Amino acid sequence: MRWRPAMEQALYGEHGGFYRRSEGPAGHFRTSVHASPEYAGAVARLLLEVDEALGRPAELALVDIGAGRGELLTGVLAVADPALSARLRPYAVEIADRPAGLPAAVEWTDRMPQGVSGLLFANEWLDNVPLDLAEVDEDGVLRYVEVAPDGEERLGPVLEEADARWAARWWPAEEPGERVELGGPRADAWAAVVGGLERGLAVAVDYAHALAGRPLFGTLTGFRDGREVRPVPDGSCDITAHVALDAVAAPALHSLWTTQREALRALGVSGSRPPLALASDSPAEYLRALSGAGQAAELTDPAGLGGFGWLVQTVRMPEPPSLAGLAGRRTL
Ligand SMILES: C[S@@+](CC[C@H](N)C(=O)[O-])C[C@H]1O[C@@H](n2cnc3c(N)ncnc32)[C@H](O)[C@@H]1O
Numbered sequence: 001m002r003w004r005p006a007m008e009q010a011l012y013g014e015h016g017g018f019y020r021r022s023e024g025p026a027g028h029f030r031t032s033v034h035a036s037p038e039y040a041g042a043v044a045r046l047l048l049e050v051d052e053a054l055g056r057p058a059e060l061a062l063v064d065i066g067a068g069r070g071e072l073l074t075g076v077l078a079v080a081d082p083a084l085s086a087r088l089r090p091y092a093v094e095i096a097d098r099p100a101g102l103p104a105a106v107e108w109t110d111r112m113p114q115g116v117s118g119l120l121f122a123n124e125w126l127d128n129v130p131l132d133l134a135e136v137d138e139d140g141v142l143r144y145v146e147v148a149p150d151g152e153e154r155l156g157p158v159l160e161e162a163d164a165r166w167a168a169r170w171w172p173a174e175e176p177g178e179r180v181e182l183g184g185p186r187a188d189a190w191a192a193v194v195g196g197l198e199r200g201l202a203v204a205v206d207y208a209h210a211l212a213g214r215p216l217f218g219t220l221t222g223f224r225d226g227r228e229v230r231p232v233p234d235g236s237c238d239i240t241a242h243v244a245l246d247a248v249a250a251p252a253l254h255s256l257w258t259t260q261r262e263a264l265r266a267l268g269v270s271g272s273r274p275p276l277a278l279a280s281d282s283p284a285e286y287l288r289a290l291s292g293a294g295q296a297a298e299l300t301d302p303a304g305l306g307g308f309g310w311l312v313q314t315v316r317m318p319e320p321p322s323l324a325g326l327a328g329r330r331t332l
Pocket of ligand 1: 020034065068124129
């Protein structure tokens with residue numbers, strides 16, 4: 001079987017799909033959302049800028065794609081201004097069932113709502129969108145990689161036309177043994193959710209690479225109980241591959257691409273330590289600030305979560321001011 005259907009079944013199968021398990025993603029790995037409430041705080045600030053740019057609509061949507069157990073929406077609702085909360089429509093788009101204890105305001109759905117205006121946010125969703133793998137054979141020809149339920153791989157047929165075209169444009173590979181992660185389905189998945197926005201901002205955050213720096217042998221891997229494991233498509237582990245984020249951007253829209261470090265700093269997340277004087281004036285406040293600074297440092301660490309890519313696309317709205325002034329941003 002090719003990797004795409006194998007991944008689809010292993011991650012999302014009705015019976016035994018990894019992401020349908022009760023423990024949720026947080027039971028196996030830590031995303032930015034779990035790392036710190038500072039993350040939800042930054043998304044809440046971005047939401048305010050989107051609201052402003054849209055002229056404070058009667059209904060402002062916040063759509064979390066691949067919402068896990070709704071942790072990000074819960075965090076944003078906890079800090080949102082009551083006046084904004086009254087107009088806010090939070091949607092969790094998620095394959096897994098609605099967890100108990102989620103704020104009643106959150107609409108839980110497995111489909112992107114249509115015709116909404118606001119902020120669409122997808123943290124670590126695209127790396128879990130199933131995709132096929134290809135490898136260059138000894139004659140220099142790209143062939144699909146097929147996988148057995150125990151994870152054993154072998155080379156299959158040559159690429160179909162659409163995948164061959166995608167590889168030629170976005171991930172050229174010629175040397176025998178080189179691998180390509182065929183990202184067409186991810187671009188389609190992204191275009192489909194962004195298409196639900198009438199107006200607003202769409203942000204995808206993920207482990208990312210661009211044309212100039214594709215990994216030669218791919219990035220497909222597994223995670224279980226906090227550890228990296230061999231990717232076996234039997235529902236026992238997460239299966240993930242980094243995202244060719246430049247190839248995902250919906251071409252008709254204005255886009256920019258930056259790192260999470262730059263984006264979060266622009267949104268006020270700073271890893272700097274509180275002044276020492278605070279320790280004697282107000283030890284409790286100092287400790288709180290110190291812990292916040294430690295979490296912010298983790299979120300913005302260039303060798304870790306801070307190195308993630310942020311793809312930002314605008315749909316019939318100007319860029320939010322904090323991102324418009326970013327250092328190190330690239331337009332696509
Ligand atoms: C790595 S987890 C990220 C969870 C959360 N965004 C976070 O940052 O903690 C990816 C989530 O995306 C969900 N997912 C994947 N494909 C989906 C789809 N097509 N529609 C809805 N949810 C999806 C999975 O079930 C899983 O909960």
